[in-house]
Amino acid sequence: MTTILACSSHGSGGSGSASLSGTVDNTSFTVGSAVAWTGGGECSSGADGGLQCTGQSINLVLANRPGITCTAAAAANGAENLPYASFDFVQIDVINPTEDVAPGSFGISTVVAPSFEANFGTTSATCDPQPFLAAASGTVTLTQVSSSSVTGSFDITFGTVGGVPGTGGELTGSFNVPVCDLAGTSPAVDAGAGTCIQ
Numbered sequence: 001m002t003t004i005l006a007c008s009s010h011g012s013g014g015s016g017s018a019s020l021s022g023t024v025d026n027t028s029f030t031v032g033s034a035v036a037w038t039g040g041g042e043c044s045s046g047a048d049g050g051l052q053c054t055g056q057s058i059n060l061v062l063a064n065r066p067g068i069t070c071t072a073a074a075a076a077n078g079a080e081n082l083p084y085a086s087f088d089f090v091q092i093d094v095i096n097p098t099e100d101v102a103p104g105s106f107g108i109s110t111v112v113a114p115s116f117e118a119n120f121g122t123t124s125a126t127c128d129p130q131p132f133l134a135a136a137s138g139t140v141t142l143t144q145v146s147s148s149s150v151t152g153s154f155d156i157t158f159g160t161v162g163g164v165p166g167t168g169g170e171l172t173g174s175f176n177v178p179v180c181d182l183a184g185t186s187p188a189v190d191a192g193a194g195t196c197i198q
Contacts, residue, residue, distance in 0.1 A: 016149070016177025018062050020090070024120045024158045024169035025133055029064035029088040031173075036060045036150050037180040042097035055097040058142070058150055060175060063089040070180035085198045087123040090171060092116060092154060094140055103152075105141045116140040120158050120171070127196035133158040133168060151176045 018034040040053020061068060065087055094101050096114040109117040118135035136159030144151040153174040 018175040020173035022171040025167050031062045032064050032066040033068040034062040034177045036177045037182050041095050056100045057093050057095045058101045060092045083197050085125050085127050090120050092118045103142045118156050
């Protein structure tokens with residue numbers, strides 16, 4: 001699961017509408033912005049060392065901070081740090097390992113069928129990332145999918161994995177968000193490192 005969590009709090013390009021309710025690890029938030037982007041459904045290293053992918057994934061981020069737009073997502077594509085304080089987010093990836101993702105309902109990730117995976121994460125008041133909580137069960141429904149937008153809803157239960165601290169919880173919501181075109185963008189590794197944006 002690749003994230004674009006270091007999105008700038010500035011920029012244009014549109015941010016969709018989304019709603020969210022529930023609590024995970026004693027945290028709840030109001031969605032400030034949301035975007036989606038597409039990627040490969042099933043990827044592995046090729047003989048030449050490059051990444052070879054089949055199928056498609058539709059990746060969605062809902063966050064408490066405003067300003068996660070397609071422009072910001074492109075600028076931060078591949079960044080590995082989380083430079084924002086008190087940043088709460090949920091990322092949902094709907095994956096089809098063999099072909100493009102189509103409207104439908106999806107269960108928790110499997111290796112043989114279209115499915116979803118999700119993470120819930122936060123940063124501290126000093127920008128330190130806290131351990132992610134992974135989806136344990138649930139359903140994601142896509143009612144409309146196009147090259148420019150995706151619409152749907154979700155009901156996801158998050159659990160603790162491998163002794164990671166946290167209390168889990170459940171989030172439900174809906175979304176109608178733009179699909180960002182990140183093709184041709186260059187990774188911004190550690191963009192903004194050392195700066196904690198309040």
